Every structure is written in structure tokens, then in C-alpha cells.
Amino acid sequence: MPEFKQFLLADTAEGLTEAEILGWRVQPGDAVTVNQIVVEVETAKAAVELPIPWAGKVTELLVEPGQTVEVGAPILTIDVDPAGVAKNGSAPAAAEEEMKPLVGYGSKTVQAKRRTRKAPAEKAPEQPQPEPVAKGGYVPLAKPPVRKLAKDLGVDLTTLSAGGEVITREDVERAASPAAPKKTGERERRVPIKGVRKATAQAMVSSAFTAPHVTEFLTIDVTPMMELREKLKKHPGFAGVKLTPLAFAAKAVCLAVKRTPDVNATWDEEAGEIVYKDYVHLGIAAATPRGLVVPKIRDADAMSLAELAGALEQLTSTAREGKTTPADMLNGTITITNVGVFGVDTGTPIINPGEAAILAFGAIKDMPWVVDGELAVRKVLQLALSFDHRLVDGQQGSQFLADVGALLADPAMAITF
Incomplete structure (x- = not known):
């Protein structure tokens, strides 16, 4: 019988209240081990990689990259008993030890059902599908400085495949250069006040x-x-x-x-x-x-x-x-x-x-x-x-x-x- 747990966004430093999801390192269906890095978030202080406190199989990503999430909110669902080895709500001692959460990370067990995901057709048509990257996912991989540069230049990282590699500053600059001469008549731009x-x-x-x-x-x-x-x-x-x-x-x-x-x-x-x-x-x-x-x-x-x-x-x-x-x-x-x-x-x-x-x-x-x-x-x-x-x-x-x-x-x- 599957046993689902939700991975909650932890307070990675004293007094933080929210963080932005920069990118997922896993996708639904991926098997994960204890302490494996599953997501990179940007807090008000730094970019931080978060490990999962259990082993199991990822069933759902609850937050999209670019979204800001409050501390304590669920961001990922994992089946900690994908093989159905647990009986009567219990697991073998080794598995029980493996599923103990890390210090500072919350969890909650949820019913064996999944939140309905939006169908691809519901996504805005102007958003192109990004190229596959590591672990077969569709999350563009880029360091925080590169993400900031892309945001400043108006480049959508999901349009850059980079051959499955981490997107670099050069990739962003190349993507921005053809668009530079185009003028929309806008003489201002607005950037959300968040993070650092x-x-x-x-x-x-x-x-x-x-x-x-x-x-x-x-x-x-x-x-x-x-x-x-x-x-x-x-x-x-x-x-x-x-x-x-x-x-x-x-x-x-x-x-x-x-x-x-x-x-x-x-x-x-x-x-x-x-x-x-x-x-x-x-x-x-x-x-x-x-x-x-x-x-x-x-x-x-x-x-x-x-x-x-x-x-x-x-x-x-x-x-x-x-x-x-x-x-x-x-x-x-x-x-x-x-x-x-x-x-x-x-x-x-x-x-x-x-x-x-x-x-x-x-x-x-x-x-x-x-x-x-x-x-x-x-x-x-x-x-x-x-x-x-x-x-x-x-x-x-x-x-x-x-x-x-x-x-x-x-x-x-x-x-x-």
C-alpha cells in the first residue's frame, strides 16, 4: 500500500518566511535516496540546495519554478513505500530508520491520492516546451547569477536547451542579442522586489x-x-x-x-x-x-x-x-x-x-x-x-x-x- 509524505519548505536560516523555487533536480517517477538534493531555492539570504529526508519515489511536484512559497508549505509529494513492503501501517526497522526526517525539515503524511495536475493544454500557448535536461526532467538548469542575468535581459530560460547542460551566461547573452534591436515602445521595466x-x-x-x-x-x-x-x-x-x-x-x-x-x-x-x-x-x-x-x-x-x-x-x-x-x-x-x-x-x-x-x-x-x-x-x-x-x-x-x-x-x- 503506497504511503505518501509531503516535503515541506524548511526555514533554512533564522527567521526566513519564504523562498523562491529556482529549479527541481527531480521529476515525478524518480527514485530518491535519503539526503539527495531535490530542489534549489532562493531565500532572502542565499541560494540553497535542499535534501529530501526520506527514500522513495517522487509522485508530484507541487510548486513550479519561479514561484515563491511560504516556509512550511508542501512543495513535493513522495511515496516512501513504493514497493508496498509496509503492512498494517508499519515498516521494517531499517526502512523506518531511513525515513526519519532531517533536523529542521517538516513532513506530513497524506492520503494515497494525488492532486490533479494541470493538463499541458491549460498552459499559456506562448510558453514553449523546454528541452530535456538532467534526470529526464524539463527544468532549465542555471546558476542564480545566470538566472538573474536572464531576468534582467528578458530571456526565458525554458527556451534554451544548452544540449542538456547547465545554461551559461554566454547562452543567455547569445539569446538576448538578437532581440536587442527590437523596441516595444516601453521605456520602463518592473521587477518584483524579492530575495536578497x-x-x-x-x-x-x-x-x-x-x-x-x-x-x-x-x-x-x-x-x-x-x-x-x-x-x-x-x-x-x-x-x-x-x-x-x-x-x-x-x-x-x-x-x-x-x-x-x-x-x-x-x-x-x-x-x-x-x-x-x-x-x-x-x-x-x-x-x-x-x-x-x-x-x-x-x-x-x-x-x-x-x-x-x-x-x-x-x-x-x-x-x-x-x-x-x-x-x-x-x-x-x-x-x-x-x-x-x-x-x-x-x-x-x-x-x-x-x-x-x-x-x-x-x-x-x-x-x-x-x-x-x-x-x-x-x-x-x-x-x-x-x-x-x-x-x-x-x-x-x-x-x-x-x-x-x-x-x-x-x-x-x-x-x-
Whole structure:
């Protein structure tokens, strides 16, 4: 006797309420095993692959790609007893163990009947049938950045076969180029506010109108830092490490936090308490094709300069590929935003919710600078620190910014911290 279970959309990170179905990895009739990836969804924080918590046969996909689904809603039906081995509502011990759901995933048993699927004739005639892809299904396979590009260019991914392979950026661009000269008379386009963009907007509005922001600026000569960087590149301890100026900034922030712990604290309105953190989960703001994300380097204060450089390289690579997990973006304590990578001198960044400060790291440029009473061309950097004035007074914010500046202007100062 078949036994049907419904796979519910889980909360893949703290506080998420919905997710968009990006694509199915299985189709009705496919056999699946415990922990097999069956669907890719996009939450407000990241693209996430979800595993099925049981073995069995897929009987129905309840949601189409592109639809947004609330957490807890059923998205797939599976027959966990396709061979009919269970008797009187029970299953062998091995099968029972195999069907235990994963932590964080809900389920519900449903009657042995299927929801009526729409007949193909009911689909809009202008939607062409996509070419078959992996596992014999009809879901176009593409990474989140490629999906965003297709959405921006107005390309329907279901029209791209890509020979059964994952659809690439080049496939989308080729499909968009013939259509570019066609003009419809429209001079505007509307895109739904969802995913990362929606979450970022909500967080920034909440922060801007909850935390009283103060921003201070500091311009420094970082020529010694850049000279040390060139020297360390040749050091055996940095072999294979991409040592960027941002790595020096990360190390400076971690050292300066020890002298000004107020910038590494949280204002707990509900409890009426200030929570001081004796660790640094350093957020690094990263621009990705999906929007702004802020993954964290856990316990960054316990890392060496080389370790921080390696962690930064891994973090930015993962973010650009759209593979940052929701868990990697939670519980930060202080953030750096590298606006200098865009050639920008500085800015007035908005503090991430739950944190007390954010440092903007500007572009390093050759500029005139007075050295020992004489004009010289030096490597000059501008820093900007925004902090929550409920937690951080002007003196504390200034001290922290001055410490970071001193460490970048003269890295030898690190031995005094």
C-alpha cells in the first residue's frame, strides 16, 4: 500500500518566511535516496540546495519554478513505500530508520491520492516546451547569477536547451542579442522586489531608522603598509596566499576591537541590555549578481594575517558564485565594506542590524602628502566609520577609528596592542 509524505519548505536560516523555487533536480517517477538534493531555492539570504529526508519515489511536484512559497508549505509529494513492503501501517526497522526526517525539515503524511495536475493544454500557448535536461526532467538548469542575468535581459530560460547542460551566461547573452534591436515602445521595466534585494532593503531601512548613526572620517598615508605587503608576498609563510589591502584592514579591525569593545557589541532592546562580544565574527560586505550579501569570517580575531587573507579569498569567491549559505551570513559582530574596489574614496555606510559599527575602506591612491616637512607622493587611503550612538560615544568611535588608522599607517604598531 503506497504511503505518501509531503516535503515541506524548511526555514533554512533564522527567521526566513519564504523562498523562491529556482529549479527541481527531480521529476515525478524518480527514485530518491535519503539526503539527495531535490530542489534549489532562493531565500532572502542565499541560494540553497535542499535534501529530501526520506527514500522513495517522487509522485508530484507541487510548486513550479519561479514561484515563491511560504516556509512550511508542501512543495513535493513522495511515496516512501513504493514497493508496498509496509503492512498494517508499519515498516521494517531499517526502512523506518531511513525515513526519519532531517533536523529542521517538516513532513506530513497524506492520503494515497494525488492532486490533479494541470493538463499541458491549460498552459499559456506562448510558453514553449523546454528541452530535456538532467534526470529526464524539463527544468532549465542555471546558476542564480545566470538566472538573474536572464531576468534582467528578458530571456526565458525554458527556451534554451544548452544540449542538456547547465545554461551559461554566454547562452543567455547569445539569446538576448538578437532581440536587442527590437523596441516595444516601453521605456520602463518592473521587477518584483524579492530575495536578497528585499531582505537588504528591509534591513537597511530598519537600521537607518532604529540606530542613531554617526559617521567619522580619517585620511591616512598607508605607504608603509603597501611596502610591507610587497615584502610579505615573498615570505614563505604567505606562499599561495592572495594578500590584499583588505586583509590588513581586517587584521587592524580585530586588533582595535580589543581596545574599544563597544564597537563590537549589540543593543538588546527587548532585554534592556548591551551585549559585549568577546569574539569577532567579521562581516565583509560583498556585491554579487544577486545583490549585496554580508558573509562572516567566524572568530576572525583568532586568525593570523595569512589566515585572514585566505578566509577573505574564499569568502569573496563563494559569494560571487552565489554559494554563500544563509548560516554564513548570521550573527556578525562588526563589518567592513570595501568601497575602494570600485575606485570610490569613501562613503557613509549603514550599520548592519544587530551590530554597532561598520568601516568603509576606500580606494588607495597616489596623492601628495607632507612627509618630514616636504611634499611627496604617497599611497593614501580614506576610512569612514559609522557607529550606533546608543552604544558608542564619540570618544570611543574616534579612538577605534584612530587605532585602525594607526595600524594601517604603521603596521609595526601592532606589537603595542
